[in-house]
Amino acid sequence: MTDQAVDPDGVRLSGEGQFLGRTRELKELRADIERAGLDTLAGRKAPRARVLLIAGRPGSGRTALAEELVRTVADRYDGVLRARLSEPDGTPVPVADVARELLTALDVPAPAGAAEDDLTAVLREALADRRALLLLDDAVAAEQVDALIPDAPECLVVAVSGGPLTGIADVRPCTLGGLDTKAALELLSRHTGSVRVTVDPRSAERLVEECQGHPAALMLAGGWLAARPKAAVADLAKQLHAESDEGNPLSRVFQLVHGTLPAAAARTLRLLSLAPAGLVDPHTASALAGCSVAEARSALDDFVALGLLHAVESPLPQYEVPGCLYPLLRALADAQDRPGELRLARARMLERTVRLLQSSRVITETDSPEAREKLQGMPPSVRFPSPRAAEDWLRIRRPALLASARLAVADGELDTLARRLMSQLVRTMVAHFGMRAAAPDLYVLHGLVLDVAERRALPREKAAALLNLADLDAQTGRTREALVRYRAALDAGREANDPYATGRAMESVGGAYLELGDYERAADWFGRALAQRLARGEREEAARLYGRIAAAHTCAGHYGEAVRNWRAALAGHRRNGDVPAHARALSELARVQEYAGHPEESLRTCQEAVEWARRAEDLRLLAALQVRLADTLDRLGDPAAAQLHRGAAERLLGQELSGGETGPQQSEDPKQGENACEIRSTFAED
Template sequence: MTSRPAHDTAARLGSWLAAHLAGTGRSVAQVARELGVGEEVVRSWLAGRGSGDGEFARLDTPARLGAWLRARIADSGCTVRELAESTEHVSRVTVYYWLKGEHLPRPPTGDEPDRFDLLLSNPRLGLTLRQRVELDEVRRRLTGTSLNAPPPVADWPDRALPPGDRAFTGRGEELRRLDRLLREHHRGRAVVIAALTGIGGVGKTALAVHWARSRAARSRFAEGCLYVNLNGYAEAPPLGPEQAMARLLEQLGADPETLPAAPEALAARYREGLRGRRLLVVLDNAHAEPQVRPLLPDEPSCLVVVTSRNRLDGLRATHSGITGIALDALTAGEAASLARHLLGLSRGAEEAPVAAFTAACGRLPLAIRIAAANFRTHHARTSSIGEYARVLGGDRLGHLHAGPADPSTSVATVMDWSYRHLTAAAQRTYRLLGLHPGPDASAALAAALTGLDADGLRGPLLELVRANLLAEDAHGRYAFHDLARDHAAALAARTDTADERREAVRRLLDHYVHTAYPAANLLRPSTHELALPLGEPCPGSSPERLAERGAALAWFEAEHAGMSAIAVNQAPGEFDVRVWQAAWALFGFFTAEGRLGEHGGLQRAALAAAERLGAPTAQAHMHRALSWSATRMGRFDDSRTHLLRSLELSLQTGDLVGQAATYNSLAVLDGQQERYAEALDHSRRFLALFETAGNRTGVARGLNVVGWFHAMLGEYDEALVYCERALEACRDLDPRERGVLEPKVWDSLGLVHHRLGDFARARGYYRLTLDRNRELRDRIGEGEALACLGDLHRSSGDPDAAREAWRDALAILTDLGHTAAADVRGKLADLDAESA
């Protein structure tokens, strides 16, 4: 019996399999599961039909593949948008990238969807199974993952390289960058070095090993791979360059007894051993540049991959051709894919518990692996994944360890190894930064926490960034990985005394309050009627001086989350004065930005602090602050309770300005409930009190509010008199206060002229109001002005303009949770009904 050639058998198998798939409608993934093999195997059988010289042979660059796809989409009669919208997991932007020949994805390594394959499978493209398989092979060829590439040496010399990780998933962008590096090396560039850097446990070694064992890398480096663990961050001391050279030479077959002892002679022997050889060299877990430099070959046929928690910036000063690849935590999809694999879950498993599980692990690969092992070993029979995620969230570092016998499987221990290599100043900075609960910190905040000046802090911060214990963004802000923050805070609790930690928090709170209160007055001078007696900041707190409104807004945007968190998290009786002052300062920002629901917890904590202090003025402030959002969110009973208590406290202390501010808030509350007569009475009291107090800003505000409620009662002549007096009073104020108050008066005048039928004048005032509110970034004012413009357009017979203005208003007011959103929504519904 005559045997068939292997390639003929492979081609017949591929043809039969293609016909089977076409006839049954099964997918490659389904067939792979039925046969108990991987998808890669099934695709290799399909690709074995020898189609390399078919219609796609000329698609030898990503740009040519993109051009072919563009033409196919055009022939299909649909647009890129239509194609993307009808393809799950594929966005329009992604398709445009592929059409330009950019960001062509490798086949996924986990159970995440293969977006390229999903696009090819879209029925609108009309591709046959054979075409899809061949185009998939084109993609694989262009990304260095071809199933038809020349096979690597069967007994490829991996030497000391660790085994591959079968659970490896994700890291698509990093793998593409390494593939590009391989192509550059193939084109004859001198020694190319990839530095994979990131926090401990982020998966640097796993990525390096996975890529080193890829088909593309093994095909390129037929003579194999050298690997050495430099122990840069481990329980054992770091490996010296001479020790590392000796181990690498032994992997090349050198007899350790014959290796020279002199460093220069050993280095020469190392260079000689690499000469003319095509080798991949993996230097794992490097500590610093001096440990790595002697190990970098000058042989152009070698390529080097270095992994380190240190950024190794100094290598660029002495070696060209270095590509830095910084690894961050896994994406949400990658983390979920890894967790499902480790937990033995199908892709259809409920997503929320898995997402909570990976979030509790900070999406750090090491943490996910440890948590998954613990769950399967100790918790799977007694709790769900969601319940275990809640347990993890309560004490992440306490749970993220596999056992005392193996310190490498403890997240805290892995981070300890990084910490031990820091200088004393960097260690202290790391610990104290862990006391800050915000998402990130500026250098000024770090200075306040540590009590160091800018010069003294520069070195420790740079050291922490280079060690990948902090990440610095383009705006000069420093952020922890979530688990690193927990680690730093735990170290502070163990290392620094309670007094040292308390003084660090005191400096931070003083920095926040003494920066925020003047900044809040830049945003809304008319909101802060009473200057707070802040006192002097404590030494080392170094408050920032902000001179103009834009800088104040930028500061609050960056700092409000951290400032709120540090104030709320203080134990009762700790820093009560600073807690309520911080809340009052932040109130100016929240009102300016229209953030209705963000500050309730902070204001309640501040009210409790003011009550513990027995400070009636502070309590009155906090009651008014709590009433502000309650009114605008429709909780009118809550608002009135807070305001009546605020009025009572202000009357007790004889605080005229506080009484006036409370009457103003009562007028707004009654106005929201269309109780205009009561609102007018409150606003008259508000005006009279500010006149008695001699507060010019308050008088201008009071005149406008009285005019507004006259208009609400249909008393337009009186309204015009008061509003025009208010506009005149604004001219006597300083530019900042005038800039804030004028749009409120223009809004009132717009309403009056609208009601009087003078649409042109009303439109002019509303436009002025809208433009100024946008300039001030007053989102509530912007939404309300748009709503008024919509009313005006409707009255003047322009329903299309009314619809556009109301839609814009609705988007803003809905986003803010403002009660006025329901009114605007009703007007739009009425307008649509009339059109129908």
């Protein structure tokens, strides 16, 4: 479980010293935890966790209050889980994504591409025997929270929202207004210093009134005064009073702060509304504003001091746009910056992200002279000092990178950059995390690629995306869903006249039917793929497909057809000079001959396979063949010879283990996931 927190409102009432104000609200919330629920009063056992609701406008300190409540009661629970249910622009985060993040925090595996109901069911099961505390921040709708409530009365859910969560039974609401005067003055003095408040307490109180005790407005006012030591508190209060007819207190203070910034800084601040997921680092700000990384870092730190951003606790410099300020920034950007300038800034940000991803991936290819040369040709600002530094950057920036891909696809006007971004992101994630660990993110990315391919009528990329999604479906046991996508990929491949896509789709359709136990159709589709390979003169692939057809016939009990196809596979491997594949094919042929009731033939084939396995130096296969020879000799009535072969197998296995693991052997079936990271387009190459 995670114990890290970020306040999306940007209001940290407990950041320095003790928590400010909200004493009554905090006391009521703690009492609500102990209070008997409606089910208990009715004599029934509560079926689910209790839900407490903290409701208030963005910037009211609602998250800070929730965090303080969690801090004071956390010792009663096994751990704390946190999740944010909306993006800075107010877009709800899909419940499936939230459930997956919570399962990751619990170290519970979740299959890539699983449906929302499946993920929430796994989450409820994982929390069934726990006493967990869930903080669900920035909820948009009751349905989001309801789907995540554990079926465990010992758990507690603290939800933060802008209003009531109608539809959730027995929810305990706590609605926030402004801070009381004492707490508001203390919050103000933390930024301005206590002297400026104590020497003119009436003006300070007037400023609190103008801000209506709104914490975010007070923080902005305090930051503005802190940056101007000679400015009087009274002057700021008068200025805000003169603009009292223009919007709410937060909007008025923000307009004042923005209006007094230098033009370049104000423009940079407005452009931060384009940052994906509201997460900004110096590279993002640099690309958006068109300035150096050092200048961007300095500007971001200045914004933090003014209360316009807050720094995220992270090994790398990272900042977040407060959720309460995001709509104000976006409105200003739309009003003061031309659409073309905003599009150009977004394009610069995407291009910088592509370069960083490329650098992060290339540094993992340390054995490649071409990769080293490519890395040296990159600007120093986008290079990473080591593969570990590149992986850390990728892990930390992962939420922003995924959000960047989603926004680029949703934009619809930057599809070329979006395709390059997704291609690099997929390849970089696989390079650093591996296929299995990256699978959930790959599923999302391939889905985005499919969206762009369908929108732009790109059948080749559509076929690749469908193949990749189907491979991930197949790996997680959703074979029927995979079959539908493989067939759709075949149609797209034919439309694009792409022999690679059509060949792989036909073979994958056969593999899906094989997994479903429909061996006749599996053999038929493998045969179609084989015909295409033979027509194109692809001998190695054709030899392998003969083996797949033989495997399907073996499963169907058609041993004669299986033997015929294994012999065809053997002939192909022999012509290709593929000694390991020839040895494995002989091993499988011996197995089929044994199934067919021909132990003498199986014995001769197995002995031949042993010789080929020795040539291939495949110790595991050699040991397996020795065991099979022993079993065959036992059935033929020669136990002494069988014992000799078993002893040889034991020695071979001991020799292999002492020499180190060589990894699992390949089978005649292609590795279905080996292409799951592939986005085949003109932008796949660097």
